[in-house]
Amino acid sequence: MNAISPAVPAPIGLLAELTHRCPLRCPYCSNPLELDRRSGELDTATWQRVLSEAAELGVLHIHLSGGEPTARADIVEITGHCARLGLYSNLITSGVAGALQKLEPLADVGLDHVQLSVQAADAARAERIGGLRGAQEQKLVFGRRVVELGLPLTLNAVIHRGNIDEVQAIIDLAVELGARRLEIAHTQYYGWAYLNRAALMPTRADVALSIAAVEAARARLAGRLVIDLVVPDYYAKYPKACAGGWGRRLMNVTPAGKVLPCHAAETIPGLEFWHVTEHSLGDIWHRSPAFNAYRGTDWMPEPCRSCDRRELDWGGCRCQALALAGDAAATDPACSLSPLHARIKDLAVSEAATEVAPDYRYRVIGGAPAAARQEEPA
Amino acid sequence: MSALTPLSVPRLPRGVRMRFDPVRNSQVLLAPERTFDLDEVAVAVLELVDGQRTIGEIAGELASRYAADKAEIEADILPMLSDLASKRVLET
Numbered sequence: 001m002n003a004i005s006p007a008v009p010a011p012i013g014l015l016a017e018l019t020h021r022c023p024l025r026c027p028y029c030s031n032p033l034e035l036d037r038r039s040g041e042l043d044t045a046t047w048q049r050v051l052s053e054a055a056e057l058g059v060l061h062i063h064l065s066g067g068e069p070t071a072r073a074d075i076v077e078i079t080g081h082c083a084r085l086g087l088y089s090n091l092i093t094s095g096v097a098g099a100l101q102k103l104e105p106l107a108d109v110g111l112d113h114v115q116l117s118v119q120a121a122d123a124a125r126a127e128r129i130g131g132l133r134g135a136q137e138q139k140l141v142f143g144r145r146v147v148e149l150g151l152p153l154t155l156n157a158v159i160h161r162g163n164i165d166e167v168q169a170i171i172d173l174a175v176e177l178g179a180r181r182l183e184i185a186h187t188q189y190y191g192w193a194y195l196n197r198a199a200l201m202p203t204r205a206d207v208a209l210s211i212a213a214v215e216a217a218r219a220r221l222a223g224r225l226v227i228d229l230v231v232p233d234y235y236a237k238y239p240k241a242c243a244g245g246w247g248r249r250l251m252n253v254t255p256a257g258k259v260l261p262c263h264a265a266e267t268i269p270g271l272e273f274w275h276v277t278e279h280s281l282g283d284i285w286h287r288s289p290a291f292n293a294y295r296g297t298d299w300m301p302e303p304c305r306s307c308d309r310r311e312l313d314w315g316g317c318r319c320q321a322l323a324l325a326g327d328a329a330a331t332d333p334a335c336s337l338s339p340l341h342a343r344i345k346d347l348a349v350s351e352a353a354t355e356v357a358p359d360y361r362y363r364v365i366g367g368a369p370a371a372a373r374q375e376e377p378a
Numbered sequence: 379m380s381a382l383t384p385l386s387v388p389r390l391p392r393g394v395r396m397r398f399d400p401v402r403n404s405q406v407l408l409a410p411e412r413t414f415d416l417d418e419v420a421v422a423v424l425e426l427v428d429g430q431r432t433i434g435e436i437a438g439e440l441a442s443r444y445a446a447d448k449a450e451i452e453a454d455i456l457p458m459l460s461d462l463a464s465k466r467v468l469e470t
């Protein structure tokens with residue numbers, strides 16, 4: 001089980017979390033509750049070395065993310081390095097604060113694609129969710145500029161109770177801005193989203209309406225706007241292949257240089273992560289204990305072990321299994337075949353049924369509430 | 379966006395590019411959030427997609443290169459290019 005399988009394919013994508021700093025405070029942020037501080041961030045030369053190693057290893061797409069990646073003073077240098085290596089660079093940005101100023105220099109050094117987040121279509125709502133006044137207008141100006149520069153624009157909206165009735169308006173906004181793609185991503189309950197789950201969980205009826213709106217728009221806008229839909233786990237029949245399967249497609253490098261199989265992997269106790277300052281990326285991909293822990297199917301319990309979907313969804317999400325089942329090696333309770341599934345669904349239904357959603361606990365550096373971690377019955 | 383015809387002039391928009399992947403020893407088409415593995419035919423077609431040639435001209439070039447029937451090639455590549463256009467990785 002610990003032997004390196006010769007068949008481990010090369011990773012396709014690398015999520016570079018350049019910094020955890022962000023002017024927004026979204027209550028569903030997938031960053032960990034313990035955010036890295038600026039003083040611990042990797043320097044420019046180290047990021048460039050990591051990117052060179054990624055290209056050599058076979059990575060094709062680099063997702064420049066955070067936090068807000070344009071908060072890094074060297075974002076243009078880092079992006080230019082991607083372009084020189086032939087790596088496809090994707091800037092995942094909130095579009096606020098200094099982002100607009102950096103956009104043209106980024107386009108000039110060869111940035112390939114921009115993914116802009118919007119919190120809602122209505123400005124007042126969007127700004128309540130993101131926790132920053134004046135953000136919406138900045139985002140719209142930024143998005144228009146992306147299109148003016150000829151760069152492909154994807155709009156990304158995380159969907160939850162506070163904006164689920166706006167899915168149609170968000171689709172209209174994407175068309176109006178000239179986006180080529182739109183991601184309607186129902187909240188995944190990790191990190192801050194797990195903490196805020198009771199405030200975010202939509203009802204099943206609203207989920208169904210939102211999916212219908214996407215399907216109708218897809219037909220209407222074929223050839224103009226591609227809409228990718230991430231459906232909510234708790235109401236699904238089968239889980240998603242988390243990150244395309246553990247250690248199969250993606251690597252995630254944190255601001256401080258730790259390399260994770262998925263962005264929430266640090267919530268799993270006992271996993272040993274390797275660091276880019278101590279190992280090469282190739283070494284980490286093939287040999288680090290964390291990447292091998294849940295790679296393939298050998299680690300699987302029943303019902304996954306004998307299930308014919310095991311190489312489709314790879315047993316779902318390990319972090320969700322830990323959070324909901326108390327065991328990272330359990331079948332993801334989002335799966336209808338999990339013995340815990342009924343309980344999870346009931347929980348979602350009861351949270352969504354509260355008349356007034358609880359207040360958000362906004363994302364803040366150094367502000368992770370002490371007793372707020374996994375408090376689910378196991 | 380209207381359907382593609384032999385007179386359409388396709389091009390890869392900014393943010394979509396073909397490159398050789400030495401690790402997997404194949405050509406790939408890189409696009410926002412996705413990678414398309416390309417077979418030999420797709421590579422031959424996309425190498426001629428330059429924003430100048432019409433689809434008919436592309437078919438003509440391939441027909442003479444492979445000594446094949448132009449109409450047949452056109453009928454093969456139109457759906458392939460239309461599919462890429464519907465995914466918004468090809469424009470006219």
Ligand code: SF4
Pocket residue numbers: 022023024025026028029030031066067068094117363
């Ligand atoms: S989800 Fe919101 S708070 Fe988190 S990094 Fe993105 S924009 Fe910032």
Ligand code: SF4
Pocket residue numbers: 238239303304305307308309310311313314315316331332335336337338
């Ligand atoms: S039992 Fe496991 S492999 Fe089968 S569908 Fe559920 S999570 Fe996937």
